[in-house]
Amino acid sequence: MSGNNIFYAQSGGVTAVINASACGVIEAARAHPEFGKVYAGRNGIIGALREELIDTSLESEATIAALRHTPAGAFGSCRYKLKSVSENRAEYERLIEVFKAHDIGYFFYNGGGDSQDTAHKVSQLSQEINYPITCIGIPKTVDNDLPVTDNCPGFGSVAKYVAVSIREAGLDVASMCESSTKIFVMEVMGRHAGWIAGAAGLAAEQEGDAPHIIIFPEIPFDKDAFLAKTKVCVEKYGYCAIVVSEGAHYEDGSFLADQGTTDAFGHAQLGGVAPALANMVKEALGYKYHWAVSDYLQRAARHIASATDVEQAYAMGKAAVEFALAGKNAVMPTVVRDSSSPYQWHIGEAALADVANVEKKMPRDFITEDGFGITAAAKEYFAPLILGEDYPPYKNGLPDYARLKKQLIGKKLPAWSE
Amino acid sequence: MSGNNIFYAQSGGVTAVINASACGVIEAARAHPEFGKVYAGRNGIIGALREELIDTSLESEATIAALRHTPAGAFGSCRYKLKSVSENRAEYERLIEVFKAHDIGYFFYNGGGDSQDTAHKVSQLSQEINYPITCIGIPKTVDNDLPVTDNCPGFGSVAKYVAVSIREAGLDVASMCESSTKIFVMEVMGRHAGWIAGAAGLAAEQEGDAPHIIIFPEIPFDKDAFLAKTKVCVEKYGYCAIVVSEGAHYEDGSFLADQGTTDAFGHAQLGGVAPALANMVKEALGYKYHWAVSDYLQRAARHIASATDVEQAYAMGKAAVEFALAGKNAVMPTVVRDSSSPYQWHIGEAALADVANVEKKMPRDFITEDGFGITAAAKEYFAPLILGEDYPPYKNGLPDYARLKKQLIGKKLPAWSE
Numbered sequence: 116m117s118g119n120n121i122f123y124a125q126s127g128g129v130t131a132v133i134n135a136s137a138c139g140v141i142e143a144a145r146a147h148p149e150f151g152k153v154y155a156g157r158n159g160i161i162g163a164l165r166e167e168l169i170d171t172s173l174e175s176e177a178t179i180a181a182l183r184h185t186p187a188g189a190f191g192s193c194r195y196k197l198k199s200v201s202e203n204r205a206e207y208e209r210l211i212e213v214f215k216a217h218d219i220g221y222f223f224y225n226g227g228g229d230s231q232d233t234a235h236k237v238s239q240l241s242q243e244i245n246y247p248i249t250c251i252g253i254p255k256t257v258d259n260d261l262p263v264t265d266n267c268p269g270f271g272s273v274a275k276y277v278a279v280s281i282r283e284a285g286l287d288v289a290s291m292c293e294s295s296t297k298i299f300v301m302e303v304m305g306r307h308a309g310w311i312a313g314a315a316g317l318a319a320e321q322e323g324d325a326p327h328i329i330i331f332p333e334i335p336f337d338k339d340a341f342l343a344k345t346k347v348c349v350e351k352y353g354y355c356a357i358v359v360s361e362g363a364h365y366e367d368g369s370f371l372a373d374q375g376t377t378d379a380f381g382h383a384q385l386g387g388v389a390p391a392l393a394n395m396v397k398e399a400l401g402y403k404y405h406w407a408v409s410d411y412l413q414r415a416a417r418h419i420a421s422a423t424d425v426e427q428a429y430a431m432g433k434a435a436v437e438f439a440l441a442g443k444n445a446v447m448p449t450v451v452r453d454s455s456s457p458y459q460w461h462i463g464e465a466a467l468a469d470v471a472n473v474e475k476k477m478p479r480d481f482i483t484e485d486g487f488g489i490t491a492a493a494k495e496y497f498a499p500l501i502l503g504e505d506y507p508p509y510k511n512g513l514p515d516y517a518r519l520k521k522q523l524i525g526k527k528l529p530a531w532s533e
Numbered sequence: 534m535s536g537n538n539i540f541y542a543q544s545g546g547v548t549a550v551i552n553a554s555a556c557g558v559i560e561a562a563r564a565h566p567e568f569g570k571v572y573a574g575r576n577g578i579i580g581a582l583r584e585e586l587i588d589t590s591l592e593s594e595a596t597i598a599a600l601r602h603t604p605a606g607a608f609g610s611c612r613y614k615l616k617s618v619s620e621n622r623a624e625y626e627r628l629i630e631v632f633k634a635h636d637i638g639y640f641f642y643n644g645g646g647d648s649q650d651t652a653h654k655v656s657q658l659s660q661e662i663n664y665p666i667t668c669i670g671i672p673k674t675v676d677n678d679l680p681v682t683d684n685c686p687g688f689g690s691v692a693k694y695v696a697v698s699i700r701e702a703g704l705d706v707a708s709m710c711e712s713s714t715k716i717f718v719m720e721v722m723g724r725h726a727g728w729i730a731g732a733a734g735l736a737a738e739q740e741g742d743a744p745h746i747i748i749f750p751e752i753p754f755d756k757d758a759f760l761a762k763t764k765v766c767v768e769k770y771g772y773c774a775i776v777v778s779e780g781a782h783y784e785d786g787s788f789l790a791d792q793g794t795t796d797a798f799g800h801a802q803l804g805g806v807a808p809a810l811a812n813m814v815k816e817a818l819g820y821k822y823h824w825a826v827s828d829y830l831q832r833a834a835r836h837i838a839s840a841t842d843v844e845q846a847y848a849m850g851k852a853a854v855e856f857a858l859a860g861k862n863a864v865m866p867t868v869v870r871d872s873s874s875p876y877q878w879h880i881g882e883a884a885l886a887d888v889a890n891v892e893k894k895m896p897r898d899f900i901t902e903d904g905f906g907i908t909a910a911a912k913e914y915f916a917p918l919i920l921g922e923d924y925p926p927y928k929n930g931l932p933d934y935a936r937l938k939k940q941l942i943g944k945k946l947p948a949w950s951e
Contacts (some may be wrong), residue, residue: 125708128709129705129708129709133700150635158712159712161711161712161867185644185702185704186701186704186705187704187705187706187707187708188708188709191707191708191710191711192708192710193711193712193713194712194713195712228893252810275930275931278930278931279836279931279932280830280834282931282934283549283604283605283830283834283835283836283932284605284828284829284830284831284833286604286833286934287547287603287604287605287832287833288829289605289609289830290543290547290605290606290607290609290610290689291546291547291606291610291611291612293576293579293609293611294576294577294579294611294612294613295611295612296829299829301830307575317929317930317931318931321936338696387808387826389826390805405828405829406826406828407826407827407828407829407830408805408807408824408826409825409827409830410618410702410824410825411701411702411705411706411714411717411823411825412698412825412827414705415701415702415705416698416701417701417702418697418701418837419836419837421930459869492778498929501929501930501931502929502930503930504923504924504927506924509922511916511919511920512693512696512735512839512916512919512920512921513696513697513700513735513736513919514697514700514701516700516704518739519534
């Protein structure tokens with residue numbers, strides 16, 4: 116008989132709302148006496164391997180509630196993908212040993228495709244070695260690239276951030292373009308999928324609004340077409356605001372960010388794609404430019420989170436607990452869209468096997484024929500995901516984010532050699 | 534006798550709250566029948582030279598009110614510094630001709646040091662040629678480098694943006710640092726003065742909080758000391774969050790951003806200082822990094838504006854009208870601080886002659902002895918300026934910013950040859 120404690124871990128790149136999912140898990144588990152304690156992995160799954168388990172029962176109700184409005188991974192996350200069972204069975208066995216040592220019968224893994232794959236494997240192996248662990252995935256990724264679910268918690272908030280940012284920066288450039296900056300390039304996340312870049316397109320509501328050009332990783336970059344469109348925009352609107360995915364690349368697969376630049380010592384240098392693109396325009400057309408790379412700012416921007424996203428992130432965490440109570444295993448709650456306008460959705464369910472290691476890209480019909488914009492279908496999809504504001508509380512002019520004790524429980528096993 | 538119309542122009546780099554000053558001017562002028570119309574220069578002072586005057590009386594009360602929550606320059610700004618009177622007297626005379634043709638007796642110039650200099654010269658010349666124009670400066674600059682005034686409208690909001698952003702990104706890096714990113718570099722504006730970089734220091738409230746290192750243009754960059762401090766931070770806290778002014782430079786004046794990089798064609802390339810610094814850490818210490826350059830995003834970020842800043846920007850615009858009513862000339866309203874805690878301030882007055890072309894830098898006692906942080910005195914200065922949130926209204930998940938008609942009045946003069 117497996118224990119009734121829960122192990123929860125955050126995985127991969129964090130988001131503005133992954134802690135809202137943690138909040139959902141912990142609050143729901145506290146409400147159900149069927150569960151024991153919720154242990155959180157210190158720095159994700161690494162915490163389980165090292166037997167570094169944070170006892171969330173030592174955190175106050177107020178602190179747990181504050182997770183809902185706190186960005187990033189409060190317990191620590193990691194970039195650590197377990198190898199296949201055949202390659203490194205010992206890792207899986209160690210996980211299960213740690214779970215066993217601490218009466219953990221439930222494994223909630225809050226992450227993207229890789230994490231769902233891991234959760235799936237743990238589920239299988241635990242059956243095999245006769246300490247069955249209930250494994251539930253909780254979706255999380257700013258990249259919005261998980262299959263089955265309509266969208267991923269984390270995405271709506273970064274979508275809102277980039278749309279708000281390009282609207283604001285677009286107004287700035289429009290103010291300056293007569294005598295100064297005519298080109299503004301904003302680089303956004305998305306190595307393989309252009310969801311984030313696409314969402315920036317929501318900022319354009321009327322002819323001439325920023326962004327004027329969006330560059331997707333799904334569409335091989337056509338330099339001539341890009342420069343021609345940039346020139347038309349500047350001539351028509353006075354300026355051109357461009358949003359580019361970090362993964363933008365040429366037909367041959369080479370990244371725009373890789374401009375063959377070398378530093379003073381002759382080392383190859385990988386800059387951002389934004390400066391590369393801005394330089395390209397400058398050289399071809401001579402326009403003065405500015406560029407921005409938001410990087411972590413975009414995915415950590417809890418101050419401008421989407422209320423819809425926060426709500427869904429929380430709901431996914433809560434659903435994980437409910438799924439476990441209902442005896443489900445090797446599944447992940449999903450967002451199922453019932454209607455875009457008015458926006459209605461409910462919680463669905465996907466088998467981890469169907470989610471693991473599948474990457475969902477922007478459908479071609481979400482991208483305009485010229486490859487530089489989003490269609491009405493895309494706008495219909497994106498629009499509800501950024502709805503609503505969910506401001507954190509402020510103290511001294513700054514968001515008052517949760518500070519956790521993160522007290523580890525005592526170890527019972529020999530140290531793990533990595 | 535000069536006319537009773539007002540000419541208002543926005544100048545230089547725009548801010549999140551310069552339109553709040555425009556709102557203050559227009560609402561106050563509408564409340565006083567002593568004034569005729571408020572004309573706004575299309576793209577700043579260039580609009581006056583070209584006789585492109587926007588008739589703000591055609592904008593509804595609601596639209597003018599919405600300027601208070603709309604970032605950037607609603608009427609257009611410009612980077613255009615008039616030469617000295619001796620070098621280009623024709624330009625000044627043209628301005629006054631345009632003012633005369635449209636019964637303009639008041640010139641309100643909303644900008645930084647250069648603009649206050651221009652307003653001052655127009656005032657002098659208008660006396661000389663017997664069409665006296667009342668010239669009032671309205672302070673504006675994200676750089677916070679104007680003298681006399683305690684702070685500049687525009688600064689408080691960018692200060693809030695950078696402090697919020699580094700707090701959020703800091704939490705993100707803290708989540709990831711065990712197995713991934715250990716260094717985060719955020720580049721902020723400030724070529725000559727480190728006010729913006731310094732304000733980011735407000736995010737650090739407890740030992741170990743981000744940012745750990747701030748690099749100011751006031752302090753020549755010491756690479757060895759920087760690398761040593763970075764290493765200590767990573768060893769102590771697991772990561773190091775760095776904020777750097779775009780104007781950071783070595784003792785010899787060369788910019789950190791100028792790394793002697795060349796592109797594929799051998800052209801010298803000026804990247805951002807953030808990637809340069811991140812690369813420097815990587816080469817010396819081997820840590821994985823991320824970097825962000827907010828650029829225009831920071832100064833356009835009306836969505837996270839400081840309520841204090843919005844209020845002061847509006848008050849400065851309103852005060853300009855009141856100064857004009859009181860018969861004042863060649864002056865600029867200022868913020869006078871009475872107390873930091875609780876924060877109290879009132880409107881003061883500076884002669885344009887005292888404001889023009891003076892750059893106020895961070896005092897040395899605002900910077901810690903090691904040159905990489907801010908002191909308690911700096912925190913006391915900065916803290917009130919970011920107080921309060923003043924969220925714009927939202928529509929469809931996005932800030933609903935003003936859209937103006939910007940109808941030009943008929944021209945009466947021959948075209949201006951530039």
